[in-house]
Amino acid sequence: MTTFFGSPAFIGIIYLIASALFILALKWMNAPPTARRGILAGEIGMVLAIGGTILQLGVEGKLEHISIDYTWIFIALGIGTAIGVPLGLVQMTAVPQRTALSHAFGAFCVTLVGTAEYYLGTSTIPAFKMSVLCVEVILGGLTVTGSLMAAGKLQEVLPQRPITYKGQNFVNLALLASTAVIAIYLVHNPGATHLYPVMVGIALIVGVMLVIPIGGADMPTVISLLNSYAGLSAAAMGFVLNNKLLIVAGALDGSSGFILSVIMSKAMNRSFTNVVFGAFGQVAASAAGAQEARPVKSASPEEAAGILAAASRVVVVPGYGMAVAQAQHKVRELYDALTKRGVDVRFAIHPVAGRMPGHMNVLLAEADVPYDRLIEMDDINGDFPQTDVSLIIGANDVTNPAAKTDKSSPIYGMPVLDVEKSHTVMVIKRSMNPGFAGIDNPLYYMDQTLMLFGDAKVFVGNIVKELTHS
Amino acid sequence: MGNALIDGLFVFMLAGFIGFEVIKRISPLLHTPLMSITNALDAIAVVGAIVLVGRNESRPAHIMGILAIIAATSNIVGGFLITDRMVKMFKSSRPTKS
Numbered sequence: 001m002t003t004f005f006g007s008p009a010f011i012g013i014i015y016l017i018a019s020a021l022f023i024l025a026l027k028w029m030n031a032p033p034t035a036r037r038g039i040l041a042g043e044i045g046m047v048l049a050i051g052g053t054i055l056q057l058g059v060e061g062k063l064e065h066i067s068i069d070y071t072w073i074f075i076a077l078g079i080g081t082a083i084g085v086p087l088g089l090v091q092m093t094a095v096p097q098r099t100a101l102s103h104a105f106g107a108f109c110v111t112l113v114g115t116a117e118y119y120l121g122t123s124t125i126p127a128f129k130m131s132v133l134c135v136e137v138i139l140g141g142l143t144v145t146g147s148l149m150a151a152g153k154l155q156e157v158l159p160q161r162p163i164t165y166k167g168q169n170f171v172n173l174a175l176l177a178s179t180a181v182i183a184i185y186l187v188h189n190p191g192a193t194h195l196y197p198v199m200v201g202i203a204l205i206v207g208v209m210l211v212i213p214i215g216g217a218d219m220p221t222v223i224s225l226l227n228s229y230a231g232l233s234a235a236a237m238g239f240v241l242n243n244k245l246l247i248v249a250g251a252l253d254g255s256s257g258f259i260l261s262v263i264m265s266k267a268m269n270r271s272f273t274n275v276v277f278g279a280f281g282q283v284a285a286s287a288a289g290a291q292e293a294r295p296v297k298s299a300s301p302e303e304a305a306g307i308l309a310a311a312s313r314v315v316v317v318p319g320y321g322m323a324v325a326q327a328q329h330k331v332r333e334l335y336d337a338l339t340k341r342g343v344d345v346r347f348a349i350h351p352v353a354g355r356m357p358g359h360m361n362v363l364l365a366e367a368d369v370p371y372d373r374l375i376e377m378d379d380i381n382g383d384f385p386q387t388d389v390s391l392i393i394g395a396n397d398v399t400n401p402a403a404k405t406d407k408s409s410p411i412y413g414m415p416v417l418d419v420e421k422s423h424t425v426m427v428i429k430r431s432m433n434p435g436f437a438g439i440d441n442p443l444y445y446m447d448q449t450l451m452l453f454g455d456a457k458v459f460v461g462n463i464v465k466e467l468t469h470s
Numbered sequence: 471m472g473n474a475l476i477d478g479l480f481v482f483m484l485a486g487f488i489g490f491e492v493i494k495r496i497s498p499l500l501h502t503p504l505m506s507i508t509n510a511l512d513a514i515a516v517v518g519a520i521v522l523v524g525r526n527e528s529r530p531a532h533i534m535g536i537l538a539i540i541a542a543t544s545n546i547v548g549g550f551l552i553t554d555r556m557v558k559m560f561k562s563s564r565p566t567k568s
Contacts, residue, residue, distance in 0.1 A: 026493060083548075252488075
């Protein structure tokens with residue numbers, strides 16, 4: 001038995017079981033009732049893989065007569081846990097930046113291991129291993145800084161506006177090309193240790209440059225893209241270490257990030273390259289301004305409450321503004337008050353509402369809105385003609401009918417929620433100032449539209465007060 | 471090396487297809503928890519770092535390995551924790567509705 005424990009076959013079986021558990025984990029994540037089972041499967045796979053690795057290390061150490069440094073392994077695992085727990089307990093509104101930060105951590109780990117492997121092998125590294133190692137650290141390096149930039153923008157410690165300059169795409173492409181050239185040189189001359197830090201350094205700069213021109217509305221796509229890069233770099237690391245479990249986990253993460261990026265790009269009617277290489281804000285700035293001072297109708301909380309109470313079908317359209325105003329709990333109270341009066345209330349979720357995929361769902365679920373009331377865009381769009389009131393809270397571009405009709409609009413072609421087809425539209429907004437992207441929304445000037453000016457949390461709170469006291 | 475490469479590519483291709491098929495079926499409701507759990511699973515890279523630290527072949531590699539374990543472990547612990555918190559919040563209206 002002692003020969004089996006810690007043998008290559010033993011660890012191979014452990015990794016095989018862990019791979020199966022990882023796939024099951026994602027399979028069970030497909031719907032809320034089984035999702036927690038999925039998490040458990042992932043956790044068991046993780047514990048098995050880590051335990052098996054440490055066990056095998058001990059056996060190898062005995063065979064090769066080297067002492068294994070368990071102390072530092074466990075100290076590092078302990079410190080990591082101590083950092084991980086608070087990161088697991090952040091508020092739900094902070095989830096986008098936490099996710100970006102964890103992409104950075106994952107890529108940081110991969111880049112460090114790749115770098116250590118390089119310096120342990122240097123001139124003896126075979127060409128194939130060196131080429132995947134280069135892929136690993138280039139993707140890893142740019143994910144580290146790119147994710148940190150994204151996290152900084154989401155946390156608002158960095159300016160959120162897209163920063164653009166002339167020749168930006170050329171500079172980015174030139175930088176990427178230079179990492180590729182150095183990588184090719186290193187594959188043929190792995191002993192050129194002075195070039196290695198240059199390659200990693202440029203990769204780190206590329207990460208910064210790629211995220212500088214990204215605005216808030218593009219964040220869901222960029223976070224998904226970085227997720228995909230982190231996965232691919234881990235898969236590359238699997239090739240370097242000849243570790244199939246890592247290849248599997250990296251491939252799963254890579255395809256997950258890829259699918260999400262595709263969904264996000266489609267939801268914005270933009271191609272990958274367009275998101276990565278084209279800034280959004282600048283185009284829009286010129287489009288606004290032209291149509292100022294058109295008349296809008298506004299209403300008070302009392303009037304809004306009256307209209308909502310008289311409705312039989314209401315659709316709430318939440319957006320990033322709801323998250324900023326922390327209004328989700330008040331929105332739940334509104335949902336309760338209206339449901340009690342027999343009003344059918346549902347939520348229309350646009351795929352890119354918020355700052356990351358699924359952002360609105362998590363916020364509303366946190367506020368105890370039942371998830372079967374959260375309806376995807378494609379499933380709810382047909383119901384707007386039968387909807388009495390659409391209440392838009394902190395969303396703008398995703399409701400803009402110009403995306404369907406106005407070819408000159410910067411968001412022309414983007415799939416939007418057909419709120420203008422409902423009998424009454426109410427929009428909670430701070431003022432008539434154009435939003436982040438600065439695109440004018442013709443919805444606000446339509447006959448059936450009522451503007452509710454004020455802070456989303458306060459305004460919804462006032463509507464709830466009216467509904468419960470009358 | 472040649473065989474290991476081909477084996478690796480096979481595994482990568484199959485896992486990529488499985489990932490694509492499995493993840494396509496995941497409800498958009500759960501896209502945020504999906505991202506946090508794949509992040510935790512991805513941190514399996516920690517096994518590479520553990521070997522690096524345990525074997526302690528050079529001082530720089532040892533230090534890099536320790537930092538890598540810390541970064542990956544925080545993703546594992548934090549990732550599973552927050553995914554669980556998020557998933558627990560998703561409640562259906564059907565069983566409670568009377």
